[in-house]
Amino acid sequence: MDLHLTGKRALVTGSSSGLGAAIAALLAAEGATVVVHGRDADRxxxxxxxxxxxxxxxxxxxxxxxxxxxxxxxxxxxxxxxxLVNNAGYFDLSRDWWSTTPDEWLAIYNTNVVAGVRLIRRLVPAMRERRWGRVVQIGSATAAHPIAQQPHYNATNSARENLTRSLARELRESGVTSNLVAPGGILTERSRERFTAVAAANGVTGTWEEVEPAAVRLLAPNDIGRVARPEEVAGAVAYLASPVADFLTGVTLRFDGHWYHG
Structure with missing residues (x-):
């Protein structure tokens, strides 16, 4: 499908690696001029x-x-x-309710929520003047299905969903849309290591093809039986970022394989 992104310019925050890099690569392949953003100059x-x-x-x-x-x-x-793809953010599964300080709650809210708001305030008014634009937030399935770990991260994803809908209403009838993609697990080098370790701790070893379904059942059970690949999530973002998705705004697109609680 031609997403008609030729001639569009897209900023993808946090795109020096991982999902952000996959989003930037796909938007560019679809014809957009991409602005890659990160904190490490070389990467x-x-x-x-x-x-x-x-x-x-x-x-x-x-x-x-x-x-x-x-x-x-x-x-x-x-x-x-x-x-504008607000992808930059961080999470830390090692944190829990009792090890996470109030200052850490504030810090992650600043990074995962307020940073995106800052760019919305700076870049979206010009989109509105031009009568066309796209804002895509990257959230997480933990907004709808919070887990006990990393409560500060889960809460920021709920905030991202809320601001996405609020922004859509603010931008009504302007030609600028506001949507969110909420992945579940995404296969990265870091997540693969964690999935492999959890599987091994439960007696499952072998090739990734053998480990993945067992680890998914333990950590993030879903009806597909695996974790998403970055390129798959990038495809959802590219669709929402394109003129093809003109009639979608205020939407949270769950991209979690129909995650359920085992």
Whole structure:
């Protein structure tokens, strides 16, 4: 399918690795000019270079988003964009209710929620003036299905869903849409290590093809029986970022294989 992204410019935050890099690569493959963003200059530049080597068009910007001044610098470097993908964020499954301090709650809220709001405030008004734009938040299935671990992270994903719907209402009839993709597990090097360790602790070893379904049943059971690949989630983001999705706004697209609680 042609997503009609040629001529569009997209900023993908936190795209120097992982899901963000996959989103940036797919948007570029669909014809968009992509602005790769990260905090590590070498990794960010490398992602942009790989996109260009594959025939895409990519710039890159480097910097944090943890203050208004920092967000100003990133937005200024990025320039006007048609698509904003707020992907930057972090999680820490080792944290729980009793080991997570109030300051850590504030820090993750600043990174996972307020950083995205800063860029919305800086980049979306121009989209509205041009009568076309896309804002796509990356959330998590833990907004609807919070677990005991990392309560501060789970709560930020609920906030992202809420602000997505609020922004859609604010931008009604403007040509600018606001949507969210909520993945469950995503296969990355880090997640693969964790899934493998949990499976081994429960007596399951072998190839990844043997380990994956057993680990999924233990950690994130879903009706597909595996975790999503970054490229699959990127496909959902690219669709919502495109003119093909003109009639969708205020939507949370669950991308979790129909996760359930075992």
């Amino acid at each position: 960010t530049a490398a992602v942009a270079a790989r996109i260009r080597d594959a025939g895409g068009t990519a710039d890159h910007v480097v910097g944090p988003l943890d203050s208004d001044t920092a967000a100003d610098a990133v937005a200024d470097q990025a320039g006007p964009v048609d698509v």
